[in-house]
Amino acid sequence: MKARAAVAWEAKKPLSIEEIEVMGPREGEVLLRTVASGVCHTDAFTLSGDDPEGSFPCVLGHEGGCEVVELGPGVKNLSVGDHVIPLYIPECGECEYCKSTETNLCQSIAGTVWTGYMPDGTRRFSKDGKDIFHYMGCSTFSEYTVVPEIALAKINKAAPLDKVCLLGCGVTTGIGAVLNTAKVKPGSTVAVFGLGGIGLSCIQGAVMAGAERIIGIDINPDKFEFAKQLGATDFVNPNEIDGSFVEYMQDTYNGGPDYSFECIGNTHVMRDALECTHMGWGVSTVIGVAGAGQTIETRPFNLVVGRTWKGTAFGGVKGRTELPGYVDRYMNGSIELDSLVTHTMPLEDINTAFDLMHEGKSIRSVIIF
Ligand code: NAD
Numbered sequence: 144m145k146a147r148a149a150v151a152w153e154a155k156k157p158l159s160i161e162e163i164e165v166m167g168p169r170e171g172e173v174l175l176r177t178v179a180s181g182v183c184h185t186d187a188f189t190l191s192g193d194d195p196e197g198s199f200p201c202v203l204g205h206e207g208g209c210e211v212v213e214l215g216p217g218v219k220n221l222s223v224g225d226h227v228i229p230l231y232i233p234e235c236g237e238c239e240y241c242k243s244t245e246t247n248l249c250q251s252i253a254g255t256v257w258t259g260y261m262p263d264g265t266r267r268f269s270k271d272g273k274d275i276f277h278y279m280g281c282s283t284f285s286e287y288t289v290v291p292e293i294a295l296a297k298i299n300k301a302a303p304l305d306k307v308c309l310l311g312c313g314v315t316t317g318i319g320a321v322l323n324t325a326k327v328k329p330g331s332t333v334a335v336f337g338l339g340g341i342g343l344s345c346i347q348g349a350v351m352a353g354a355e356r357i358i359g360i361d362i363n364p365d366k367f368e369f370a371k372q373l374g375a376t377d378f379v380n381p382n383e384i385d386g387s388f389v390e391y392m393q394d395t396y397n398g399g400p401d402y403s404f405e406c407i408g409n410t411h412v413m414r415d416a417l418e419c420t421h422m423g424w425g426v427s428t429v430i431g432v433a434g435a436g437q438t439i440e441t442r443p444f445n446l447v448v449g450r451t452w453k454g455t456a457f458g459g460v461k462g463r464t465e466l467p468g469y470v471d472r473y474m475n476g477s478i479e480l481d482s483l484v485t486h487t488m489p490l491e492d493i494n495t496a497f498d499l500m501h502e503g504k505s506i507r508s509v510i511i512f
Pocket residue numbers: 183184185188312313316336337338339340341342360361362363366381406407408409412429430431432433455456457458500503505506
């Protein structure tokens with residue numbers, strides 16, 4: 144079938160709106176109509192050319208709200224018309240990772256997902272006979288996309304797809320990082336570095352965990368009002384601190400925050416985020432994604448004295464079993480999404496969504512198909 148899609152022909156170039164060809168679903172696969180898709184910083188990261196796994200041309204997008212259009216052979220648990228959120232981390236339920244309670248990193252199709260292919264090693268997208276890569280197994284910047292059943296969370300049909308699409312990445316990642324990965328304790332002091340869609344969702348998570356002080360940190364002070372609305376109690380602009388930022392944090396916050404979250408993708412900030420935490424028990428969680436070849440470093444002493452460095456993907460959430468519950472929590476008012484959608488636009492204007500992100504003017508843009 145034909146579909147309108149935003150194609151990334153090459154890195155560093157604007158997306159191009161094209162009519163592409165989408166092949167039907169094969170064994171275990173599902174054809175979806177994308178109703179809405181958020182734009183995450185990771186889409187921009189891959190488009191920048193810094194992602195070692197980025198393959199071009201591709202259809203980006205991994206924060207989708209979709210409707211099931213057609214089932215491939217062998218699809219057992221979905222029906223045409225169901226509403227789903229595509230998962231860049233699937234849940235096969237059978238691999239050792241799925242059976243472990245320690246991780247959400249199902250590895251059943253990881254060998255193909257991250258290189259832009261379907262599990263059988265082929266692709267479903269093309270334009271004028273030229274194959275186009277999938278992206279994170281989702282490719283939600285296309286009107287129609289094909290995703291394996293094991294990478295689809297079936298959700299409450301009453302939920303608005305133009306809002307709950309944010310649960311396909313940003314909001315779930317931030318909340319899950321706090322609750323599942325760091326396991327923030329009530330009464331804690333939490334520092335969140337970077338107040339975009341992910342950092343603001345960490346703030347939501349910190350409130351849910353019962354944190355007492357929640358410090359929003361950003362070099363763009365326009366983000367502080369959003370953080371305040373979601374429950375941040377303190378705000379720090381590192382550009383306004385004279386001298387050592389780490390010392391400032393430790394002096395101001397009683398030895399430093401108990402927990403910190405890096406939601407930027409800046410390896411220097413990752414270091415500060417670790418080193419500013421409280422000696423003896425500080426836990427710092429890396430969420431931001433950094434470019435090929437970049438590494439993090441600290442003096443080993445900073446770990447010897449009891450700090451822990453952690454990382455998280457999709458907030459440790461197992462998508463098929465746990466994500467429907469996140470949608471229900473949005474529906475009953477215990478997860479905030481609406482105010483994070485600062486902009487909506489048709490697919491034709493998708494490059495504006497990237498511009499707004501880079502200019503620091505949006506939290507989340509949502510593409511409405
Ligand atoms: P975003 O662009 O919306 O927000 C980033 C924020 O960081 C902005 O508010 C920006 O002003 C701020 N910032 C930039 N440099 C800073 C600095 N030096 N100090 C303080 N603040 C600074 O991005 P997002 O969509 O929220 O994504 C954040 C990061 O998380 C990205 O690296 C993204 O790739 C990553 N991510 C990871 C996962 C995961 O599963 N691990 C999931 C989603 C996103």
